[in-house]
Amino acid sequence: MTKRELPMVSVIVPSYNMEEYIAETLDSVLASRYDNFEVIVVDDGSKDSSLAIAKRYAERDSRVRVFAQPNSGVSVARNLALKHCRGEYVLPVDADDKIEPTFIAEAAAVLDEDAEVKAVTCRCMFFGNREGEWQLPEYDVHKLATDNRLCASSMYRLRDALRAGGYSEVVVAREDWEFWISMLKDGGKVVKLPTVGFHYRVRAASKRFRDRGQKAQTIAGLNRLHPEFFERELGGKLHDQRSQSRLRNRIYRLLHPREVFVEKEYAHLEWFVKALPRMVEYAQSGGAQSPVALKMGEQEVLVETFKDCRESLTNSSAKQQFMAPKGDLQPIAYYAERSGLCSTDSYCIYIKK
Structure with missing residues (x-):
């Protein structure tokens, strides 16, 4: 394919106080062996020099565009990036992670060849405070009801993301999981590349449920947004002890x-x-x-x-x-x-x- 024939890929990079890492992230993306992509950085009200670093990259490389917003969270930042995407395909990359030079080309080729594929993921490696391969379970829409089974940095079509409503701005801490439910609950293939394409940095501040209250808030938000999905897959709502949801719902139905x-x-x-x-x-x-x-x-x-x-x-x-x-x-x-x-x-x- 020539450059004009290649579908454009928009790499969206939300950033908040990432001055230590954002240059490494952007370097990894810009080293991609694919001839038609753009990078959209959305600074989420950083208090450090993250925004200035991103702007310097934009000055040197026309493929990089930078937007800034008051601190509103990663979902709002990603949704702003989606509004500015020029590409047919989208790849989210957080501002402290890295991708392999071949990942964009390999993932875009899969989407280009099969219209039924909605997401392309890959093998993922940890780095930073933890090393080794991230052993994500194989994708299964039925099991997606109790656990997120795709990493955030999986490529998808812009039209599918917009049809799904973008990233939820009300679900706390598990916005990626909610996004994949929205996109995949009514069908669509997920393809996992056999190669390593993504590197996830583990830091002390890496995302996790901070307390039980946050977990309960997330579960409640998922139930509110996708009641029919959980009814179909779990026979009722998603419970805090997620793996027990089907059993608890069966017991409830016997009594009611x-x-x-x-x-x-x-x-x-x-x-x-x-x-x-x-x-x-x-x-x-x-x-x-x-x-x-x-x-x-x-x-x-x-x-x-x-x-x-x-x-x-x-x-x-x-x-x-x-x-x-x-x-x-x-x-x-x-x-x-x-x-x-x-x-x-x-x-x-x-x-x-």
């Missing part, structure tokens, strides 16, 4: 049986409907009242909620409402769940005609 009905035309919303109690709970915690306005994927719905002092699931208020449509609202599904010995929570889902 349910009846669910979805019109055939809206069968694609089944997992959203099955996750409805949590979706309504999240909306009501923000002040929403019945009927609750929700989005199930791209579908806007209204949900009427009921609390019945009866044991039977087959005669719930939601089912009765479903059988007796009203006005300009078309019922498309109902959900009833045993909430106590003699009580049932039920929900009727409508769309506007």
Whole structure:
């Protein structure tokens, strides 16, 4: 391929107080053996000389562009970079890590050859305070529900990132995991190159859950953003003890049986409907009242909620409402769940005609 035929790759580098490392990172990227890439550095309000160093690189090399923002976090920085990307493909690289000279070319070739591939990862090595290979488990969308299985520096298509909504600015500490769920939960291949392409620097300040409160906040954010995904893969919500989520959800379902009905035309919303109690709970915690306005994927719905002092699931208020449509609202599904010995929570889902 000639340079013009090569798809452009945008390497996005969020940076915060990385004056010790950013030059090494940029040197590794600029040494790439690929003839059509750009580097977008977003300085996230650094208090050291990181921004000045990045600007010097931009002055010397037209492939480098630099943007600055007030300190807002890595997700906001990456999203700003995505807005400025000129490339068809995107490779995130943190400002203290490094890539191999061949990684961009090898990853771009995979994306170029197979339209069904959404992400290209590689073998990864630790350096700094730890050495050796990072033994990431093989990608599996089912196991993605309980653990992040891709490193942040995996290449993807810009259009897929934008379709996924970019990086979450509300999930704390595990924004990469949330990003991959958003991009891959509805399908798409992941290819792992057999070669080492990425070097992850381990420092004392490397990311990790700082405390249980932060972990709980992250889990809650993931459940709020992807209720239908966790319902499909785990049979319910993601729990703090992630590996026990499926078992705990099975036990919960034995104690809280349910009846669910979805019109055939809206069968694609089944997992959203099955996750409805949590979706309504999240909306009501923000002040929403019945009927609750929700989005199930791209579908806007209204949900009427009921609390019945009866044991039977087959005669719930939601089912009765479903059988007796009203006005300009078309019922498309109902959900009833045993909430106590003699009580049932039920929900009727409508769309506007």
